[in-house]
Amino acid sequence: MTEYKITWLEPTDREHQWLRRYTSSDKHKCATTGSFCNAMFDFGEADILYTTDGYIDGVREDRKPPDVDPRWPTACSACGRPFGAEDPFQLFSRQIYVCEATGARTTLEKAPVGSCWDAWWISERRKDGPTGSAWMVGPDHRSLTVKLPGNHDWLIDSRAKNCTMPEDNEHFCWVRHGRPEDGTLHVDKNGHTCAAGAGSIAVPGFHGFLHHGVLRDC
Ligand SMILES: [Zn+2]
Ligand SMILES: [Zn+2]
Ligand SMILES: [Zn+2]
Structure with missing residues (x-):
């Protein structure tokens, strides 16, 4: 029997960001994953931007580096296929939460x-x-x-x-x-x-x- 203690996560005003390239074409499937080709560069943390209504601001075009920035991934991390100029340059982000009990910080995707x-x-x-x-x-x-x-x-x-x-x-x-x-x-x-x-x-x-x-x- 496996047991997991319930631990409470509080949201913070910080987000984790990645520079993400992927293919969204329905004609192409990654040879390795069978899904999108995808690659992410860890871009670190930043303050979350909120709209005047208090929602997380989805507009982040002006927060990402230009397309020529060398930190953008150039090839799929699963199959190695190079991305094309037409593939999206996405600033991918996830809100950071903090575990009240331990102080550990995590995104919900990575939460234990x-x-x-x-x-x-x-x-x-x-x-x-x-x-x-x-x-x-x-x-x-x-x-x-x-x-x-x-x-x-x-x-x-x-x-x-x-x-x-x-x-x-x-x-x-x-x-x-x-x-x-x-x-x-x-x-x-x-x-x-x-x-x-x-x-x-x-x-x-x-x-x-x-x-x-x-x-x-x-
Ligand atoms: Zn059962
Ligand atoms: Zn019911
Ligand atoms: Zn791939």
Whole structure:
């Protein structure tokens, strides 16, 4: 049995950036990955730019170096195929989070199993509205997400694929109790819920429960 303690991640005002080249053509598939050809240069950290509304500013054309900058990758990191001039030059970025318990910094993509955060891009517009699986916000108006093995993200407050009450918006397919911040986060079927499952989460390669602040496979 494998156990993962739930640890809380707070968002920071910093982002990690990469200089990314890739092919977006549907005619070309990477000979190695079968997906896009892709390569990234680690460009370090920077302050996040926000719009006047408080959203992360997606306009970043003026934050990246010119196309001739030698730090842009020239070939796919998987198959070695050179990029063409027409392939995009993208400043790729991910918000940095900090683990409250250890001080460790991470992006959500690299967060260790058991990490928990509020998917604020879902919850921030729903602070005053209804709660339930249909709106993906829990009783505290947060949209809590837990990192599972295999780099799967579990949106606890979302609707389960096998929900038996798809017409009911207010119920929770997974009922959560406690708080991730103090190790008491607990998920079960004890509350206004449907008949789907027993409060466990199943993704490819993992099936388990989150009880009393610990994620456990079964
Ligand atoms: Zn490739
Ligand atoms: Zn349900
Ligand atoms: Zn099981």
